[in-house]
Every structure is written in C-alpha cells, then in structure tokens.
Amino acid sequence: MLNPVPKLHLVVIGNGMAGCRAVEEILERDASRFRITIFGAEPRVNYNRIMLSPLLAGEKSFEDIIINGQEWYDDNGIDLVAGDPVVAIDRAAKTVTSQSGRVEVYDKLILATGSDPFIIPVPGHDLQGVISFRDMDDVGTMLRAASSGGDAVVIGGGLLGLEAAHGLSLRGMKVTVIHLMNTLMERQLDEAAGWLLKTELEKRGQQILTTADTAEICGDGKVEGVRLKDGREIPASIVVMAVGIRPNVKLARDAGLAIGRGIHVDDHLVTSDANIMSVGECVEHSGQVYGLVAPIWDMCRSLADGLVAEPSGYTGSVTSTKLKVSGIDVFSAGDFSGGDGCEDIVMRDAARGVYKRVIVKEDKIVGAVLYGDTADGNWYFDLLKKQEDVSEIRDALIFGQAFANGGGAGSSPFDAVAALGDDAEICGCNGVSKGKVVACINNGAHDLDAVRSGCKASASCGQCTNLVEGLLALTLGDEFAGERQVKPMCKCTSFTHEDVRKAIVEKELKSIPEVMQAQHWTTPDGCASCRPALNYYLLCAWPGEAVDDQQSRFTNERMHANIQKDGTYSVVPRMWGGVTTPNELRAIADAADKYGARMVKVTGGQRLDLFGIKKEDLPAIWADLNAAGMVSGHAYGKALRTVKTCVGSEWCRFGTQDSTGLGIKTEQMTWGSWMPHKFKIAVSGCPRNCAEATIKDFGVICVDSGYELLVGGNGGIHLRGTDLLCKVATEEETLEYCAAFIQLYREEARYLDRTAPWIERVGIDYVKSRIVEDEAGRKALAERFAFSQSIYQVDPWAKRAAGEDAKLHQHLAEVRPFAGAVA
C-alpha cells in the first residue's frame, strides 16, 4: 500500500564530513522520516578529509579513506548530486538551485559547506602551481608535481602545512616551510615544543624558515619560486598555501541568514531560519568557530536530536590536536596561554627528546602541551574536559597516569622516593642509585651542590633534582636547610650561571629554546632575568652562529638608546677617546635642534648626550649622526661604553706617552663588543691620572718606561680601586692584554656582574695566571676576542637608520577619537 503522506524532503548542501555525518545521525534515529538529497561540489562520494594527509604521504589509498561509498547512498535512498554545487537558496519558495540549473524544493535544509582555504593575496598568488590543501583535487595536483621531483614551498607552519610538507617530502620533493611566526604550530604549541618540532623536521631534511614573511610568488605564468620580505628567494615548482581557513558562508549570506564569522546557529544547530540548519566548520556557535572534526560529531548528534528525537542541545566543544606526521608525537589541548592564577608544571627529558607541560588553574587542568611522549595526552584531556580536581595528584601529575594513580594516597614524588629500593636508579645520566645518593649525603654532602660534586647525581641534565632534594630532606630531616650555597641562575632552572655556560659550550647549544630544553628549564619561555643572560652567553660562545634574539634584550639594547624615566630616550654618539671636531659638534647641535632634545649634557665619559628623543625619531636622528661620520656610543648597552683619555704627551707638560692616541686605538679595537655588563676603559698620560683610570674596568696609566695595566675598578655605590695586573712596555702589548682581559671577563663572568665583583670572586691572582703568566692562553683569548669583534663590531644605528626593524620604532596606528578614525 502506498503511504498517503509523502515524506518530508531534507536537502543537504555539502557532501563532506559534517553533512554526511548529520545524515547518518538522523537515519539512526528515524530512518523513514525524510526523503534525502545531498549536493556536493566535489565529484565524488563522502570521504574522510583528515586522511588526505596520510593519502598524500602514501600511507593510504583513496579507497581506504572513503567513509560512505555509493552503496550507502543507494541503500538509504539518498539522492547524491555530486560535482554540481548549489548556487542559490530561495527561502521564500523553499528551493535550492544548483550550478547545472537543477532546482529542489525542501522542507528542511542543512548547510554543511565547510570552509575555504585562505589565500594570502601576495603578488603571484594566482599563478599556476599555487594550491591549497583541502580536497582530493589538491592532493592530485601535489602528487603530479611530486612525480617530477624538484622543490616545493609550503606557506604556513600550522598543522595542515606541516602535514603537507611531510607528505611532499616523503614523495621525494625538497620542501621548505615558510612560517610567519617564530614558533611552528603556535596556536597549538608553545615555544619549547615548537622548537623541538622544528629541530626534528630539519633533521628529516625539510628547511623550516620561521619569522619569514612572503613578499611575492614569482614565475611567468607558472610558479618558479617564492621571495621573502627580507629578500631571500626559494625555488619552487609548487607552492602550497596552508595559512588558515575561513567558514564558507557565501550561500548563507546571499540567502540573508544571520552570520558572523560563521553561520549563526542556536543550540540545536538551527539558523535564523527555522527550516534551515547548519553544521560543521561553516557555523558559529556561541561565538566559536571550529576547525576540527571532534566538535562536528558533537554538533551532528545535537542536530539530529533536535530534528527527529529529544532535543539535547549543543553546548560547545573543547578540542585537542595531534599532528599526523609519522614518528613525531605532538599533542595539545585546551588553553596554554597562562595568565593569572595559572600554574605551569613543566617536565623535560633532553635525552629522550620529551617536553611536557600541563597548565593548572584553581586545581583543574586547563591545558596541556606534550612533545615526544604523548601517551598521557588523552588522560590529561579527559581530566581537562571533566574539570576534575587534581589537587590530590598535583605533584605527580606531570609524571603521567601510571605514576599518579599507582601511588594511591602516597603519590607525591617525596613519598615515591621514600618507597624506592636502595638500588633504584635516581640519576639516569650518571647511573647513580638511591643507595649511593644516600651514602653521599651521609658522608657530609648536605646540599644539592655537594651531592652533585660528591656522586654526580643530578649534575648532568638536572632532571632528577626533585628526587635528590627529596632524598636530602628524607635523610637529613630538619637539618636540610633546602637553601643552596650556590644560587641557581633564576627560578626557571636549578643550574648556576657557570653550569649553564659550560653546557652551552660542551653540548654546542646555539639557541635559547635549545638551552632551555637541554637544561630542563621549568618554565616554557624563561623570564626577564634568564632570557637576556642566555642570549648573551650564546652570542659570546658562538659568535656568528647564535642568533641574537631581540626579544630577549633589555629595551635599551633593543632600541640602541637609553630609556629615561618619562619613556623618551637619550642618544649618545661615540667620540673616540673623547676627541671631537667642529663638524661633529655642528652635526650634534643640528640634531639637537631638529629632534627637540630638551637637554644636551656632557657625560662623565667625555661625550655628549642628547636627552628627550622620541622613540619614533630615533632612526632619523641616527641617520643624521651617521651622515656626519658618527656611530653609536653604546651608552645604553651591556657593552663597551667609553675610553676616557687625558691629553697626554701631545699637549701636557707632565705627559709620558700619547694617552689620547692609545685611548682612541683601544676604543677602536673594543667598541661594539657585548659584555656581561657595562665596561669602561680609561688611559691616563701619567700617574696624576686625570682620566681616573683607577676606577675603570680596564685602566692604563702611562709611565716613562711603559704602561701600567689596571683592572677591576668601579665608581658607583661600592667604590673599588683597580688591581694592578702588570706593566708592559709597548702599545701593542697594552692592546693585546686589554683584548685578552676583556675576553676572559666575557667568557667567565656571570651576566650582570661588573669586573669588580667578578675579580673579588675569582681573585686577581687567577686573572694574572690567565693573562700574564700564560702567554699562549693570552694570545688565544685575544684572538677569540678579535674573531668575535669581526662579527659584532657593526654600527647598530646604521642598520636601523637603513630601515632594519622599523616596526620597533613606529606606532602601529593612531586613534583620533574626535575624527572617529584609526589612522
């Protein structure tokens, strides 16, 4: 018998992940309610889009990734209109019209149009060979390009871009990834994990360029390469743009539905038209737009519940991500931006290449980033989604589910360590057992450093510091002060400055994230105290190889000028040995007028300081001073400041040597060098010492028979006169000793130690033994200094005046409230 009531007609636009899943959910609840028609722009059945990555990598075939084959449509009486996109919706007539002119009347309509890849509109973006990574056709294009080998560029180092790069690289192409930010997958990973990922991908032969901005895609009709804003050019026969996606809202907008970033839907996935629903990446629910499949599954359930069963209501999704690159384990979930009340628990294991960070707020996990060992990812994600109180297992949390749950009540590392047997290994790096550590403590090692030197436990990577401290507390009871004799660098690490510097040299660490990983930093990206120190240590140890990280420099060194209390800057051009010329003075006077210097002051270092210069005027004033032949005086830096001189034998009746000339030579040799702290030099022409050489870091007092070399002097709060280093006969020797002394200080003093406290600590005899008594050592130090200078002795003003880092000096924009505009 025929059913007298015709079935309602459900039309679905979009034959993708969300559209078909919604249909599956509806059929499961009520298979007979609707007659169903699905329109798909792609000329094929419903497949699993996320598996395009393994397909590209050659791990799967198209057959493997089909979710619903033709028989599914047939069995359920679904009319699939593939390869014929819908071009218009008429809400009044309740019809949709396809490109080929097919018109269908609907009772209910589901929009599941997904998103469109975002194409950055750089010149050349429309060349042949520039593609996105979204559907089968894109994969086809990539496979064709890969079959003839050659170079590929992927723009965008997010999840999608890296999966494309991985696939192309496995297919034999030489791949370069261009990423705008300095951290790969910065929306999912923090700096530390991003760095590990970058290193691993580079090991696999990909070239990863971070903080790289595409200026142009070059080629004549067809892609030939990519040019970056900094001028670099990378050859490419194919360019994959994977810089982001945008909800595809075109049909909805044309039909007059309410849209924001995506199509607005309520908790039952109904749009502003009661007969039209929407699911997937094209929707915006409670202000959120999603780009992953997990929320789609949740949405489709709620849609079906609302349409044909008991309405359940969708309340939004919490998402987690994994990178699908074989052999690389990366997991990220929730919010890791930190903030008030958030506490980071970080664990690093350099030997295994593991980085784990769990973010806890008010006793609940709010985010997690895992690299290298993602076994506990789902456990953390589960705790996060359920908002479980983790205060009980807080201390053991980072060690993972097995550890945290294994201990029951006694789950703190402290109890765990008490429960260990004597032969249990505490320090994996040096193979030290609990028994040995306890014996070492009982033999008088009463703090961490004593244990480290006594039995080597925790002396290498520092990973087991907590355990060793636990053993100290356990063994010594109240006697354990907890306080260490030697202070660690800062709260981010248990290592001292010396430990870290040693590791930088021995382990050949060349970037800040690398040091933090190798030395098990307990914070994701350090603090304002360790970052500048690490930056300096790296520059000092690896001149030319380490990258100078501007964001790890104090503002003065970043702006190449001294910040004043009102936020303006002072500008001090170099005056070699305190000598100037009428032309230089004229240029300085002109600059002072032109840029409105509110004060011009003679400094104690024998040069002129222009006060009250605005940040945005700095490049211009430097350009003017450069034009008159002057360079930066580094009056702002942990660097060589000035060489103060007296007039010496050229003019003075007491003068014994040319102190002015020697001062100029010294300044020309040493300017531009970065130091642990500021460094001042003076040369006096006779013991009357008008240049005050006895309170300088390096002082020279000329005498008839040669030059007395003095070190470690300091004016300041704690006045300290210099120590006599030695006496030499010639200017050449003076310069060599000066270079060697500076280099020793550069290599061995702690960051922010002036020479005075450093010498107090190591003793002048030590310095003499290295500089005076060890001739070969002295020459080697002086050579290392010369090498470093060959790289760093550049005028930072000239570079900035020429436009480098212009953003640092300019305002982003300006708000003019009464004009009501942003300029």
Next chain:
Amino acid sequence: MNPEWLDIGPLDQLPAMGARTLPVRGGEEIAIFRTANGQVYALVNKCPHKQGPLSQGIVHDTTVTCPLHNWRISLVSGKALGEDEGCVPTIPVKIDGGRMFLKRDAVLASVETPKLAEPAQCKAA
C-alpha cells in the same frame, strides 16, 4: 555610526614576544603585546609603578617586565605580579581574518574620563 571594535591593523605587524604602541589623541597610549604563542593583549602603556612604558619591556609567557624597575605585569589582567601591588587597565582584543581589533569604549575610556589619566588605574573589577 561608531563600530564597537576598532580595526588597528594586520596581525603580522606585531612581532612575537614583542609589542607595539597605539597613541590615542587626548588619551592614554595603548601597548599591544604578542606572546610566544601568538596571543595578543592590549594594556594602557603605563606601568602602575612610575608610568614606565610597558611596551618596551621583555615579554615572557603572559607577563611583561617593565623596563624601568622590573615590575612584572600580567598581560591578561593588567595586575602587578608577585610582591608588587598595582594595576593597569586592559583593553579587550579580538582577532578576525588576520586583523586586530580593540574594544572601542575601552580604548576611549581615558579620553572620556580624563581623571583616570594619572596614575593609571584599573576600573573596579
């Protein structure tokens, strides 16, 4: 008509772990920060201690350390962290289509109520 959000330019104009400034005629200059993870925050560019320009500080995690006397200020709440007490107004930020938007009324708060100008104060929470 005044939009609720002010478009202040493309996100790529802001260096990671850095900051840029946005002067407001007749009001307080605003500092816009970007963290290592790419989050963007905006605060009045005045340290609650002695009005140091926070935009010139070192950014680490979601904190900026003031360049003048090393107070640490939360980019999220504008509050001084640790021992120090004080607070600087924050301005809601929205990122859309690669561009940054600031909440208009928060940007103009200091223009409309000039009394807030010195020293920088937070609105009651």
